[in-house]
Amino acid sequence: MAEKIKVGIIGTGNIGNVHLQEFAKLPDEAVVTTITDLKTDLAESRAETYNIAHVASSAEELIHSKDVDAVVIGVPNLFHAKYAVMALEAGKHVLCEKPMAINALEARDIMRAKQKSDKVFMVSHQQRWEAVPMQILDQVGRGELGHIYSAKAGWYRRKGIPGWGTWFTRMDQSGGGPLIDIGVHMLDLALYMMGNPKPVSVFGTTYAEFGPKRKGIGTWGTPDWNGVYDVEDLATALIRMEDGSTLTLEVSWAVNMDTDNEPFIHLMGSEGGASLRGNTGKLLTEKFNQPMETSMTTPANDEGCRVRLTRHFLDCVRTGKQPISPALSGFTNNLVLDAIYESSRTGHEVIINWDV
Ligand SMILES: NC(=O)c1ccc[n+]([C@@H]2O[C@H](COP(=O)([O-])OP(=O)(O)OC[C@H]3O[C@@H](n4cnc5c(N)ncnc54)[C@H](O)[C@@H]3O)[C@@H](O)[C@H]2O)c1
Known part of the structure; x- marks a missing residue:
């Protein structure tokens, strides 16, 4: 052995x-x-x-x-x-x-x-290893969705600010709020499912309506009421890719909205679509002039995404193969996140600078 x-x-x-x-x-x-x-x-x-x-x-x-x-x-x-x-x-x-x-x-x-x-360098994006996204990716890989020209991804938490006042809500230690915390997962997964198109420009907005009022507090982490809250609690963005496809990204830690608190992705392809909601998903197409859809679920005995991610990392270390979430994907995500924050600050579209 x-x-x-x-x-x-x-x-x-x-x-x-x-x-x-x-x-x-x-x-x-x-x-x-x-x-x-x-x-x-x-x-x-x-x-x-x-x-x-x-x-x-x-x-x-x-x-x-x-x-x-x-x-x-x-x-x-x-x-x-x-x-x-x-x-x-x-x-x-x-x-x-x-x-x-x-x-x-x-x-x-x-x-x-x-x-x-x-x-080996790998970013820990366990969503790529969830059962339903893996099933959707299999269909994308077979070409069943055709060309994915648009996608919508996000995660609206109704009341989920983590560790108010700790590093989570301090810009100097976290780099931002829900956008860089949970938005990065959805951005990463959406780009991966779309076939890694190159993002070229971004229009984004961020808001802080809950955190500064000490509202919207969730259960992750222990609040430090002597600490600081200087990050957003909601972000929206439209990201345009080199190949003309687009992604809309919407995330919140706290929002007054009817939300199931689950991550979601909708892929819109020329031949078919896919919708992911939490642990379930649907494949959608049109045949015989009728809309048709198939449901996908996470098997009851699923071993879990994180153990698959850990096994993949160890396999890459052992064999020297490139992980599915390498440094380039992390860099791409950071470029897009920076551009969304900059767009929100300036009020303008930001052209992504790949030469930073
Ligand atoms: N993949 C995911 O879904 C997921 C989920 C949660 C957190 N995270 C990420 O994991 C990281 C940590 O988050 P967390 O929720 O565990 O935070 P946490 O506050 O629970 O834990 C962070 C720990 O790091 C320690 N620490 C801080 N600076 C250190 C240093 N310089 N050297 C050694 N230890 C240090 C702290 O004492 C603390 O115990 C963050 O980057 C977060 O985004 C990822």
Whole structure:
């Protein structure tokens, strides 16, 4: 049997804990040898729960440890690029949480570090590994939808501001609100399903009507009422691609609207369409002059998207193959997000600058 891949996890908060759970499901393929967190107590208690051999005193120590082949980055967005670049330069593979970086400039630093490295770099976009999106992608790949000329993606949370006052709602640590938090998942998935067209221009708007009034608070994270809220709570954008196709993106952490709180994507193709709503989906077409549709669901015994994502990362590390969510996809997402924020600030369409 091949040697287990030795994994180190930076950040043992919410998502770090999820990664610990997923690696624990693949004990023959990988072993988490080292973890670290600024909150030493938290890292130590996770080490006890998951039987981890070593708690490093810093991210730097973890990255340079001989007992770490692959680094998982699960810290606030501000630190993604710093640790990703450091890990790639140290000859480590990287699984980086979304968004790839806090902005496109920092995402470009990761791209450059990756160009000089033969190690795997993957962005953690588990939505690509959900059962229904995978079924839709299969149909897209067979050409059943024809040319996808327009798409609509989003995620309206009715009352879901995470960790008010913590890093989540501080522009300097997160880079933005729901757009960069959950919008990046839907942007990523929509572009992937559309066949990775190149975004060229954006018109976007953002609003902050709930957070500043301490309304719209959700259940993710613990509020810090002494903290800061200076990000948006709703964003809308129209993104135009080089091939003429368009994507509308709409996300909120909080909104006064009748919403099912589920992520959605509608793909509009010349031969057929697909609609994703949470864990269910539909394929739509017209035949014999009649509208026809087929439903898709997530199988009851589905092992889950995150374990598939983790297995894919380990497979890429083992074989050297390119992950399905490489640095270029993360960079593309960061470019679009930056352009939406800039468009909202200026009130104008923004032409995406691929040369940043
Ligand atoms: N893929 C997903 O669906 C998903 C879901 C949740 C969060 N995330 C991403 O994961 C990242 C972390 O989010 P979270 O919800 O786990 O936040 P969190 O606040 O629960 O955890 C972050 C942890 O990082 C630690 N930390 C902060 N700076 C550090 C540093 N320099 N070195 C070491 N540890 C440090 C904090 O002490 C904290 O324990 C974010 O980038 C977020 O966007 C992704």
